Amino acid sequence: MNAPLPTPPTEALSFLDPFGFGRAAFDYWRDAVERSVLYMDVMRERGNQYLEHIEKTKPNVLGFDAEVVMDGRELPRPVNYELMQILPPTGVEVDLQARPFVVIDPRAGHGPGIGGFKPDSEIGVALRAGHPCYFIGFLPYPEPGQTVEDVVEAEIAFLRRVVELHPESCEKPMVVGNCQAGWQIMMAASLEPEVFGPILIAGAPLSYWAGERGKAPMRYTGGMTGGSWMTTLASDLGDGLFDGALLVQNFERLNPANTWWDKQYRLYANVDTEAERYLNFERWWGGHVVLGGEEIQYIVDNLFVGNRLSTAQLVTSDGRRIDLRNVRSPVVVFCSQGDDITPPPQALGWVRDLYGDTDDIIASEQTIVYCVHDSTGHLGIFVSSSVSRKEHAEFTANIDYIDVLPPGLYETTVTSAKERDDAELLERDYLLEFKARSIEGLSRDVLHHREDDDRRFATVARLSEINLGLYRLFVQPWIRAVITPEAARLMRRLHPIRLGYKLLSDRNPLSVPLPVLAEWVREDRHPVAEDNLLRTMERAVSEQISRGLDTWRDIRDQSIEHTFLTVYGQPLLQAMVGLGGDGHVHRRQPGSEPEHRRFIERRQDELRQRVAEGGIHEAVMRSVIYVLGGAPTTDERNFKRLRASRAELEPASSLSDFKHLVREQFFILKLDREAALGAIPQLLMGERAETIRASLEHIEHVLAASGELSEHARKRYEHIQALFGEALERVDPAERRRALADLHEEVAIGARAEVAARSEVEGLFQAEPEAGQPDRASRSAGAKASARKVRKPTSKSQADSPSDTKSETTRKPRKR
Known part of the structure; x- marks a missing residue:
């Protein structure tokens, strides 16, 4: 009974319409009618969804249980x-x-x-x-x-x-x-x-x-309404409650092209695929809530305006x-x-x-x-x-x-x-x-x-207090006398945003045929081709409408900004509200207050007394912060290595102790870098040579996390090596000889590994001479097997050592 009508052969249509205009118009007209039906049905579903959502006791749009x-x-x-x-x-x-x-x-x-x-x-x-x-x-x-x-x-x-x-x-x-x-x-x-x-x-x-001229027009709203008295009026009309739909309406006015055209046209143009996404978002966007009058007044007076x-x-x-x-x-x-x-x-x-x-x-x-x-x-x-x-x-x-x-x-x-x-x-x-x-x-x-903008906003804040006082004295008693809870609820229900949802729902008798028509269309849908001439014209007209609304918005915003700057920049108005005396805005600057400056001085005095306090953990952290502080950027890799090194050095320490250590050593370096670095050998005093050498290895391990050091960071690291070498000079000679002997054996093992790795790489080149270079996996294996290169000694104790082995305390960080 609902079978589609027979379609004439393509050859016959081509003979009757050789240029294809009629066919394109018919296809577009049929698709436009079908899209209109589907669009209205989505609007009906939106209305039903809105009513179902607001009738819940605890509505939310969480996607998780x-x-x-x-x-x-x-x-x-x-x-x-x-x-x-x-x-x-x-x-x-x-x-x-x-x-x-x-x-x-x-x-x-x-x-x-x-x-x-x-x-x-x-x-x-x-x-x-x-x-x-x-x-x-x-x-x-x-x-x-x-x-x-x-x-x-x-x-x-x-x-x-x-x-x-x-x-x-x-x-x-x-x-x-x-x-x-x-x-x-x-x-x-x-x-x-x-x-x-x-x-x-x-x-x-x-x-x-704060804001940039030509942008963010919402910051001028308080001045254009004469302050917060209108917020109080809206709360009085709501019998002590402020309708959240008023805030949503303000947001929508910021972008009229999207509110009045783009959002709806996007759904209409892609109704076959866009409906689910549109309904999901509208479930949240249409879920308006109510604020207490005292809450919104506090927000506007103290934050938005004040x-x-x-x-x-x-x-x-x-x-x-x-x-x-x-x-x-x-x-x-x-x-x-x-x-x-x-x-x-x-x-x-x-x-x-x-x-x-x-x-x-x-x-x-x-x-x-x-x-x-x-x-x-x-x-x-x-x-x-x-x-x-x-x-x-x-x-x-x-x-x-x-x-x-x-x-x-x-x-x-x-x-x-x-x-x-x-x-x-x-x-x-x-x-x-x-x-x-x-x-x-x-x-x-x-x-x-811009400093002159602060003066204008300060004028708005003063004028807002005056207007609010006048409203409460002369108008508010009359409003509260005539508004009842029932009248307030009726006004909220009749708000245009809410009506837009309710009128297009199943509770409207005129929407009864929509689901039947929509189902009929879905069973025999005829989407038009994207290259259809009239569909192309439709998109072009839509873009022109959107641009026209954007142009109107830009003109409106420029007019608002110009009016705001002109009105509240008048010296007479500023003087009338008490800001026309010395030409400066009497605005609190907490960072420059004497009490704050005294606090900073006390904090600095406390830190100066703690420059030489601590031990090897403070020395390691101070060294790492000093070297990384010379880099333009840092990232998570350094942190992970640093935290791992901290766990190895002191397994029983908590993360809170670690955070405290980082912050304190940063403060000390920031306060007096030369004194902080000069105290590193003193912090290492009493430690065994092996412990000092292992600590330097931890520092190197952390620094190698983000790849090769910059030239500036490398020089800083060499300075740290020298300071640790100075600490090694103070270690007991017998213990230092034992540590150097262990180091000699380690370097010898590394040298043998390097020879083996070099032979393996040379074998790869001989096996595949046409490749020009080994593959990435071979290079990685060779690099991991290679021993570390060591630098010449920098400390006197190393240079005078009878061993010809160069101390590992002075080598550069490994390159990753």
Whole structure:
């Protein structure tokens, strides 16, 4: 009954339509009608999915099974957050002794789960690496009276619970905060630093005044609305609740081409293959949540408009100052140049706000690592599969290395093994490298700071306080008097974003024929060829529409920026709000305050007294840091060798002791390098000659991890060899002779091995003269069998030795 109509022979169609225009038009028209039906059916499914999702008690989009470990509603100060343990999927094994991972999702209008949305996600990467994983999510509605401080305290309680659940792990949990959750965990870590391991903040804004002109128009929003009074109005209209759909609407306005055309056209043009991906994403994007009015007001006043977090001006209700310099865990900042919600200046501006230079970072014992992606958007930072497989996988694999990096500011880059000459030395497909940076270089390359912009934003902050006070005095009483809970719920339901989902669902009687029509189309689908003339024209028209919307967006953003700079740059307005006196913005600069400078001086005095304290472990670590400090970059290979050498030298030492040793020796070298190096022979005093020689071997082993040393690093290593040789001179002569005799025997064995290896290689050349050189496997075997080359003696004791064997304490590192 539903059999397709007979199609005329091709020869007949060619005779009737010799140029093929009619056939192309008919094929395109048929395909367009079918795509329209399928598109509307996907919209219907989206509406059904939305209604099913929001009607759940605890909706989330996690792609992994999880069980609740701790409910925030049961805390002394209840919140709508909960701690969930991720259950490993089949085939994935978790090491309970490994460092736990805790992922926190943003509560910025959408529901939870995006951090574990896909198998290739932040949680998926950590699970495959064998780490126990936890997720901190939230419910759609806040608890009565819930505040931002309550949420921060709840997150601290959750982390304490994670630590209790893993007593066998010697590592503190790594915490990943996405977007809005990033600044929350930074607040928590500044209040209770002892419960945090390394912190990764992905796309998290911490410095809201920062930005580059011509980009990041969201930072002007507060000024264009006259401050935070409109936030209070929205909360009053919601009967004390702020609708998260308003935040989502702001995000969508940033890119009208994608919101109003590209996203929908992509589905329409590829409806046969795009439907599943579209519906999965819309399940999260349409899961709007509600914030408490007091919460959102705190956020807008103190962060978006006031910028008080990055300048250490926030104080809790019980009198504790929230100062990000109190964070003792390494902080990894992941941002992107393609992010228009949290551009790199807003993600990294707090570093410049809090510290005058890198010496301030070092004195505060902070390790800050940043990675700037070239192009991915805001959601791609923590959602994109390609980003998770590359950047997040490398962050996870190198987290122990990041945890022991000496204090300072570092830029990290991820390079492919295929792009490197030393690919055979790498264990994975990518390598994470770290390069020391300065705040001046960061400001020049990333932050693009302008002092006059600070003055304008300070004017907005003052004006916001004035307008908010006027609103609360004259308008707020009237709004609260007429708004009822039922009226607030009705306004939330009638929000245009929500209506777009509800109207296209099975609850709309007009959508009843859609599933029947869609099934009929799928049974006899006629997709048009990609080279069809009209399909090509369709794509061209779509591109023109998208470009037109982008042009309109650029004009709009330029107009907003010009208006903001003009209005808030007026000296009269600045003077009216109290900023027109001395011509300077009265903005707190914590890094230049006298109290902070006195702290740095005390810290330096303490370290000067400890330059000559310690033993052979301090000498080895000091030597390695000195040699590697001359290199432009460092990577995980040095860390693995260093940690292995540490385990050999002192098996009973813990990783925390190792971290403390690295940081302390780095401080000492940074403070007075000459005195620190000059004290190495004194640190080795009392050690046996064999122990000193073995320690030098460990140093060489570490330095050889990343291949051949640079000329500068080699000279530094020769200096270390001389210092160890000086220490050998102080050893008892009889013991030194025994050590040199052992060394003579070892070198002789090595020489015999070298002769054997040379003979083997020569035999290979004789066997295959036409090849020109042995194969890679033969070369590798010959290289491993070859003995080490030794250098001439550098110390007096070696030169005067009756043995003609040259001391191994002075040889260069092996080349890999």
